[in-house]
Amino acid sequence: xxxxxxxxxxxxxxxxxxxxxxxxxxxxxxxxxxxxxxxxxxxxxxxxxxxxxxxxxxxxxxxxxxxxxxxxxxxxxxxxxxxxxxxxxxxxxxxxxxxxxxxxxxxxxxxxxxxxxxxxxxxxxxxxxxxxxxxxxxxxxxxxxxxxxxxxxxxxxxxxxxxxxxxxxxxxxxxxxxxxxxxxxxxxxxxxxxxxxxxxxxxxxxxxxxxxxxxxxxxxxxxxxxxxxxxxxxxxxxxxxxxxxxxxxxxxxxxxxxxxxxxxxxxxxxxxxxxxxxxxxxxxxxxxxxxxxxxxxxxxxxxxxxxxxxxxxxxxxxxxxx
Amino acid sequence: xxxxxxxxxxxxxxxxxxxxxxxxxxxxxxxxxxxxxxxxxxxxxxxxxxxxxxxxxxxxxxxxxxxxxxxxxxxxxxxxxxxxxxxxxxxxxxxxxxxxxxxxxxxxxxxxxxxxxxxxxxxxxxxxxxxxxxxxxxxxxxxxxxxxxxxxxxxxxxxxxxxxxxxxxxxxxxxxxxxxxxxxxxxxxxxxxxxxxxxxxxxxxxxxxxxxxxxxxxxxxxxxxxxxxxxxxxxxxxxxxxxxxxxxxxxxxxxxxxxxxxxxxxxxxxxxxxxxxxxxxxxxxxxxxxxxxxxxxxxxxxxxxxxxxxxx
Amino acid sequence: xxxxxxxxxxxxxxxxxxxxxxxxxxxxxxxxxxxxxxxxxxxxxxxxxxxxxxxxxxxxxxxxxxxxxxxxxxxxxxxxxxxxxxxxxxxxxxxxxxxxxxxxxxxxxxxxxxxxxxxxxxxxxxxxxxxxxxxxxxxxxxxxxxxxxxxxxxxxxxxxxxxxxxxxxxxxxxxxxxxxxxxxxxxxxxxxxxxxxxxxxxxxxxxxxxxxxxxxxxxxxxxxxxxxxxxxxxxxxxxxxxxxxxxxxxxxxxxxxxxxxxxxxxxxxxxxxxxxxxxxxxxxxxxxxxxxxxxxxxxxxxxxx
Numbered sequence: 001x002x003x004x005x006x007x008x009x010x011x012x013x014x015x016x017x018x019x020x021x022x023x024x025x026x027x028x029x030x031x032x033x034x035x036x037x038x039x040x041x042x043x044x045x046x047x048x049x050x051x052x053x054x055x056x057x058x059x060x061x062x063x064x065x066x067x068x069x070x071x072x073x074x075x076x077x078x079x080x081x082x083x084x085x086x087x088x089x090x091x092x093x094x095x096x097x098x099x100x101x102x103x104x105x106x107x108x109x110x111x112x113x114x115x116x117x118x119x120x121x122x123x124x125x126x127x128x129x130x131x132x133x134x135x136x137x138x139x140x141x142x143x144x145x146x147x148x149x150x151x152x153x154x155x156x157x158x159x160x161x162x163x164x165x166x167x168x169x170x171x172x173x174x175x176x177x178x179x180x181x182x183x184x185x186x187x188x189x190x191x192x193x194x195x196x197x198x199x200x201x202x203x204x205x206x207x208x209x210x211x212x213x214x215x216x217x218x219x220x221x222x223x224x225x226x227x228x229x230x231x232x233x234x235x236x237x238x239x240x241x242x243x244x245x246x247x248x249x250x251x252x253x254x255x256x257x258x259x260x261x262x263x264x265x266x267x268x269x270x271x272x273x274x275x276x277x278x279x280x281x282x283x284x285x286x287x288x289x290x291x292x293x294x295x296x297x298x299x300x301x302x303x304x305x306x307x308x309x310x311x312x313x314x315x316x317x318x319x320x321x322x
Numbered sequence: 323x324x325x326x327x328x329x330x331x332x333x334x335x336x337x338x339x340x341x342x343x344x345x346x347x348x349x350x351x352x353x354x355x356x357x358x359x360x361x362x363x364x365x366x367x368x369x370x371x372x373x374x375x376x377x378x379x380x381x382x383x384x385x386x387x388x389x390x391x392x393x394x395x396x397x398x399x400x401x402x403x404x405x406x407x408x409x410x411x412x413x414x415x416x417x418x419x420x421x422x423x424x425x426x427x428x429x430x431x432x433x434x435x436x437x438x439x440x441x442x443x444x445x446x447x448x449x450x451x452x453x454x455x456x457x458x459x460x461x462x463x464x465x466x467x468x469x470x471x472x473x474x475x476x477x478x479x480x481x482x483x484x485x486x487x488x489x490x491x492x493x494x495x496x497x498x499x500x501x502x503x504x505x506x507x508x509x510x511x512x513x514x515x516x517x518x519x520x521x522x523x524x525x526x527x528x529x530x531x532x533x534x535x536x537x538x539x540x541x542x543x544x545x546x547x548x549x550x551x552x553x554x555x556x557x558x559x560x561x562x563x564x565x566x567x568x569x570x571x572x573x574x575x576x577x578x579x580x581x582x583x584x585x586x587x588x589x590x591x592x593x594x595x596x597x598x599x600x601x602x603x604x605x606x607x608x609x610x611x612x613x614x615x616x617x618x619x620x621x622x623x624x625x626x627x628x629x630x631x632x633x634x
Numbered sequence: 635x636x637x638x639x640x641x642x643x644x645x646x647x648x649x650x651x652x653x654x655x656x657x658x659x660x661x662x663x664x665x666x667x668x669x670x671x672x673x674x675x676x677x678x679x680x681x682x683x684x685x686x687x688x689x690x691x692x693x694x695x696x697x698x699x700x701x702x703x704x705x706x707x708x709x710x711x712x713x714x715x716x717x718x719x720x721x722x723x724x725x726x727x728x729x730x731x732x733x734x735x736x737x738x739x740x741x742x743x744x745x746x747x748x749x750x751x752x753x754x755x756x757x758x759x760x761x762x763x764x765x766x767x768x769x770x771x772x773x774x775x776x777x778x779x780x781x782x783x784x785x786x787x788x789x790x791x792x793x794x795x796x797x798x799x800x801x802x803x804x805x806x807x808x809x810x811x812x813x814x815x816x817x818x819x820x821x822x823x824x825x826x827x828x829x830x831x832x833x834x835x836x837x838x839x840x841x842x843x844x845x846x847x848x849x850x851x852x853x854x855x856x857x858x859x860x861x862x863x864x865x866x867x868x869x870x871x872x873x874x875x876x877x878x879x880x881x882x883x884x885x886x887x888x889x890x891x892x893x894x895x896x897x898x899x900x901x902x903x904x905x906x907x908x909x910x911x912x913x914x915x916x917x918x919x920x921x922x923x924x925x926x927x928x929x930x931x932x933x934x935x936x937x938x939x
Contacts, residue, residue, distance in 0.1 A: 056537055060453075081543075089540030096538070101531035106553050116539045167539060343778035350808070354790055469919035471870055473877045474893050474911025481904050492900075572783030576874055580897070590786070591878065594793040602793065606786050617781050 001073065003207045004030040004053070004175055009067030011052045018279035022048040024231035025067070030175065035201065035208045037222030037239065039215055039254065041275060045231040046211045047097075050177040053209075054094055055084045072174060090120040093168035094177040095197075098184050099161035103152035110148030113167055120171050135166040139196060158189035162196065169200050175207045182217065194221055215258055219243060224311070227251045230275045230286040237312035247306075247314035249291045285317070293318055336621050340614040347610045348400050351603070352393060405604030410596045415604035418589060423608065425495060426578070426585035430570045432505030433512070437563065441513040442556070445520025449555075450547050452525060460517060467514035472573060476507045476580040493582040504581040508573055512566050516559055523555035530554075557627050564620030568613045586612075669927055675920035682732045683739035690729035692716075695885045698724035703903045719905045721895060727905065730887040731913050737876075737888040738917065741799065742868040745806035746861055752807075753814025754857060758845045760815075761822035773819075779812035784871050785878075792880030799882045802875055806868055817860045818853055825852045855932040863925035866918040873914045889914050 006028050013020040022045045030036045038046050051057055053069055055076055069076040072091065076084065088094075096102045104112060113132050117123045123131060129148075136144035139162040152160060161181060168176055178197065182190040198221060201208055210221050218225055218239075225242040227235045227250065235248040246252045253271045273290040276282055285291070288298040297317055306319035371379070380386060387395070399405065405415035448460040483503065484492040491500045527533060528551050536550045575587035582588070586609060593601035682689060692698075702724040705712045712719065718727040756776070760769035788805035795801055825831065826849065834844045875881040876890025884891070889910045896907025 054538060056534070085537070085540050085542055087540065088538055094535075094538040096531060096535055098531055102535045104532040104536070104550055104554065106557065107550075115536070115541060119540060119542070119545075164535065167535075339774070339777060342774055343781065346775060346778045347782055350787070351790060354787075354794060465922070466915070466919065469866065469870075469915050469922055471873050471877075471890075471893070471911060471914050471918070473874065473890070474907065474914060477893065477897060477900065477907045477911065481900050481908070485900055568781060569783070572785040575785055575789075576877060579878065590789065594789050595879070597793065602790070606790060609786055610782060613781055613783060 002029040002070075003032040003034075003072060004028075004209075005068070005070040006049075006053065007068040007070070009049070009052055009069060010065040011048055011057055012063045012065050013048075013058070013061045014063060015061060015279070020278045021231050021281060022278060023052055024281070026228075026231075026233050028226050028233060028236065030207045030209060032174065032207050033202075033205045034224065035210055035222045037218035037225040038209055038211045038228060039218050039225060040213065040228035042213055043278070044228045044275065045278075046213075046228050047179050049228070050094065050179050050209065050211060054088060054092060054177060055079070055081075056088075086120070089116040089168075089173070090171045091174050092177070093171070093173040093175070094179065095161075095164055095168045095181040097180045099157050099164055099181075100184065102164055103160055105152055108149055108151055109155065109163055113148070113163060113170065116167060116170050131170075135170055136163070138169070138200065139163070139166040141166075158185055158193065161185060161189075161193055165193070165197060165200070169204060169206070172204050173206060175209070176201070177209050177211070179211045180213070183212075190217075197221070215254055227254065230281065231278055232286060232315065234287065234316070235312075235314040237308070237314075241309065241312050245308070245312075247308045247312065247319060248287075248316050249293055249318070250287050251314075253290075253292075285315075333618075333622060336618050340618050343614050344607075344611060345397075348397065348607060349393075351606060352396050399603075400607055405607070406600035408593075408598050408601040410593075410598040411601070415600050418601065419586065419604055419608045422584060422586045422589040422605075423612070425583065426571075426574055426587065429501065429504055429508060429574060429578070429583060429585060430567070432501045433508035433570060434567065436505050436509035437512040437516060440509070441516035442520065442552075444513075445517045445559075446524060446547060446552060448517065448521040449524030449528065449551075452521075457521075461521070464514040464517040467510045468518075470510065472507050472510065473576045473580055475510060476503070476577055479503050479507065480580070493580070495583055500581075504577050504583055508570055508577050511569070511573065512563055515566060516563055519559045519562060520555055523559060524551050527551045527554045560627055561620070561624035564623050565617060567620065568616040571609050571613050571616070669923060672920035672923040672927070675916050676924060679735050679739060679917050679920075682735035684736075686733035686736050690726070690732045692726035692729045694725065694730040694733040694887045696725065698726075700724065703899065703906075705903070706905050706909070709905075718909050719903070721892070721906045722899055722903065727892070727909050730892060731889065731910055734887040734889045734892065734910070734913075735917075737799070737882050737886060738869045738872055738914075741802050741806065741872040741882075742865045745803045745868055746810055746864055748803070748807040749810035749864075750814050750857060750861060752811040754818055754850070754853060756811070757815045757818040757822045758849050758853070761819060761826050762841065762845055762849070764823070764826070776812040776815045779809055780816060782809060784809040785874060788871065788875045789878065789880050792875070797875075797880050797883050802872055802881055805875075806871060810864060810868065813864060814857075814860055818856055821853055821856050822849060825849050859925060859929045859932055862921055862928055866921035866925065869914065869918050869921065 006026060009023055009026045010021070011023040013022050024045070026045070026049055028036060028038075028049075038049065040046050048057075048062075051062070052064060053071075053076065055064070055069075057064060064077065067077065071087075076087075079087070103109070110129075110132055113135060114123075114128050117128055117131055132148055133144040136147055141147055141159060141162055147155070147159075152163075155163065161184075165181070181197070182193055185193060194217065197208075200206075208221075210218060212218050222239045225237065225239050226233045227242070227248065229250050235242070235246070235251045237245075237247070242251060243255065246255055250271075257271065271290055276286055276289070282288070282299070283302070284300050285294075285298040285303055288294050291298065295317060303315045303317045303320070305313040305315050308314055308319060403416055405419075407413065408415050408418060411418060444460050444464075448457045451457050480492055480503065484490050490502055491497075494500055524547075528547075533546060533550055536546055541550065571586070574583075574585055575591055577583065578585040578588035579591055586605060589601070590605040590609060592598075593605055686694075698720065701713075701716065701720050703722055704716050704720040704724070706719040706727075707714055707717045709719075716726050716728065718731070720726055721730075756772055760772055763769050784805060787808055788802060791801045791805050792798075831844060831848055834848050839847075872881060872888070873890035873893070876888040877894045879891070879894070881890055882888050892910035893907040893914075896903060896905075896910075899906050
């Protein structure tokens with residue numbers, strides 16, 4: 001059985017202009033110790049998928065509409081808030097996007113780092129201090145003892161993100177939801193952080209969902225990749241398959257827009273047009289109006305998932321022979 | 323060196339500003355009393371004073387000197403705190419001021435306690451029940467409390483609680499029970515503003531990324547509100563309220579009179595009604611001095627509350 | 635019933651959406667029309683201030699010795715002739731409240747009018763000549779005046795010159811101009827940075843012309859908001875001074891003194907102080923609410939000193 005199995009998950013946001021179907025029938029799975037890369041443009045519903053799994057939709061506008069989230073044999077959609085908060089941070093951790101605003105400015109690093117250990121593992125006193133210091137060295141923060149007493153504003157962005165990473169790993173969770181954890185870091189810091197994240201993951205054997213809009217980053221960290229477009233997952237396959245045999249036109253377009261390392265190109269192709277507004281989703285395929293291979297059928301009926309190969313599915317009519 | 327840093331950047335400019343405020347105020351008082359027409363000696367003399375008595379008063383007030391000399395003498399008296407002797411009471415003005423200030427201080431401390439004990443839970447309650455009936459009733463009470471004149475609130479409370487129910491003393495400073503009504507009225511404005519500020523501050527903080535991360539860590543909701551959110555939201559509120567405490571000094575004039583409280587405000591008022599010249603100068607200078615000191619302490623307090631300011 | 639936990643989490647994406655409820659952000663939903671309650675109360679107070687004697691059912695100063703301490707009409711022994719009761723001299727409380735509105739309104743308008751004039755002039759001038767030493771001095775004075783308790787100024791002036799309307803107006807204006815200046819200066823400085831001010835300077839417009847024609851019109855919104863918010867404060871101060879006997883002297887009825895005169899009749903005539911006090915409360919509340927609404931509508935970033 002998989003560590004996480006999400007089936008047909010839907011989450012809506014109620015806004016003035018209408019209901020935003022931010023997550024619309026998403027199904028995915030993560031095996032223990034495996035990394036699933038979740039890729040898509042901003043606003044495609046990647047972060048909302050993560051928040052839905054953590055059952056922390058924005059209040060009061062977010063609504064979990066339906067679906068199943070089987071985590072470690074338990075359906076999170078049926079879990080009470082109490083059960084959820086016991087699970088968050090212990091079995092299910094999250095690394096948010098922005099290290100600058102994610103740490104509470106009025107508490108010391110140590111205080112915040114020790115919080116999950118105190119709450120979930122009931123640690124206190126000397127062992128707690130010791131564990132916090134270990135965690136900081138785990139994420140390669142020197143002078144751990146001194147850093148514990150410092151406040152977030154005294155640390156650099158990269159260091160803060162590593163603290164957040166240490167916090168997520170502190171209770172050895174089974175699954176980490178990393179929501180674009182490197183977007184606000186510069187390139188070198190980004191690379192260091194990714195390396196660190198992977199090494200902690202393999203050391204602790206955690207499953208991970210790595211959310212990013214950057215296919216290059218996803219290629220480096222993921223075992224499997226899910227491509228998300230306008231609230232739906234359009235293609236899901238092993239990382240190798242995604243990059244070598246992309247089956248959905250959107251995935252191909254995304255790959256074409258990455259700068260190749262081995263040769264110079266004058267201009268990178270970009271995808272024309274905009275994704276559909278999420279409160280006004282057209283019938284048929286959501287990518288139809290930007291797709292180079294669009295057929296009349298695409299505008300009438302949304303394509304069901306087509307099996308391309310072993311563990312490789314894509315929602316596209318091109319793969320149906322008729 | 324953090325200490326020298328905050329001393330030079332926070333405290334010294336505030337001290338200078340405070341000194342300037344005091345100078346401007348005593349100058350305004352001086353100008354009001356000597357320059358804009360009218361004879362202060364006449365104004366402060368008893369209605370049935372003889373010409374000789376007025377002349378004597380004029381000399382004792384230094385009014386026969388040139389105006390700049392008068393100003394110099396006046397400033398010197400203010401700085402040394404030698405306000406002379408109260409003619410009407412027959413005691414040194416500085417003694418009277420200290421006695422009454424102590425009583426006012428007791429009332430102010432009561433009011434601060436009331437504010438903290440009442441306002442912080444109400445503000446947190448409103449924020450954690452945002453957009454519900456609890457929230458709107460708390461906000462409505464705060465809005466009314468901000469507009470209610472303190473003398474009216476005092477009288478209404480005396481009518482209901484002291485006279486109607488007979489629960490608390492009507493007036494005077496006799497025992498702990500007599501502190502409750504005046505302390506509450508003095509606190510009412512501060513309670514209202516703390517509730518409003520704390521509520522909106524809590525709402526901002528409850529929406530922040532670090533509260534989100536705390537929830538993701540599995541911190542229980544109770545701790546989210548009382549530890550993570552309150553600690554952040556309370557910093558600007560405490561900063562603001564410590565400045566507001568300065569308004570206790572002027573607010574207490576009315577309240578001390580209604581409740582017959584022997585404090586600085588009541589002393590100032592009786593000095594004015596009995597036209598006790600030396601006592602007026604003394605009490606008013608003291609009141610402004612305390613206002614400035616409270617403001618100064620509030621500024622320093624505020625700059626030490628926030629670790630971002632404290633450590634840097 | 636879906637089992638959504640009621641937990642609030644921010645999400646950057648939401649910032650671009652318009653949220654369906656009030657309160658999250660002031661800018662999101664500000665009512666276009668003034669709230670009804672403050673508008674009605676302020677209108678009533680203004681009408682009462684102007685047409686007081688014509689509207690009042692009785693003379694506000696003429697005693698009716700046969701009907702002293704008559705309670706309001708909803709209390710046993712009350713009569714319709716005096717719907718809000720009479721005071722210890724038998725004067726109609728309702729009529730005194732109606733006519734008394736004039737003192738509150740006149741003091742507020744006069745004091746704040748003078749203060750606004752001075753405050754705006756100083757704010758514009760110090761922003762325009764921001765490097766002049768005189769500007770620095772003036773701004774130091776403003777900072778010094780803001781915390782000074784206005785009640786004390788009022789008490790001193792009343793003690794020296796006797797209680798009078800000009801005394802109350804002066805003491806309010808002496809402090810209020812600094813508050814206007816502080817509230818408006820930020821805007822004035824911002825406008826000085828605008829290209830059209832630089833253009834006007836290049837075109838050779840005179841300094842007074844630029845200050846009056848280019849800078850001032852941009853400050854009007856903030857000025858209106860400040861005026862309304864400070865009106866509540868001015869009415870409260872006037873009432874407090876009148877309560878202390880340092881306001882407008884008798885026989886003119888002022889709300890603060892009406893409350894004070896009822897103090898001696900806490901048991902026999904609770905309405906004598908409660909009812910005029912409620913009038914002060916309502917009017918101050920109305921001005922505060924109207925000010926908040928105007929601020930949200932015209933100038934959401936303003937902070938009043």
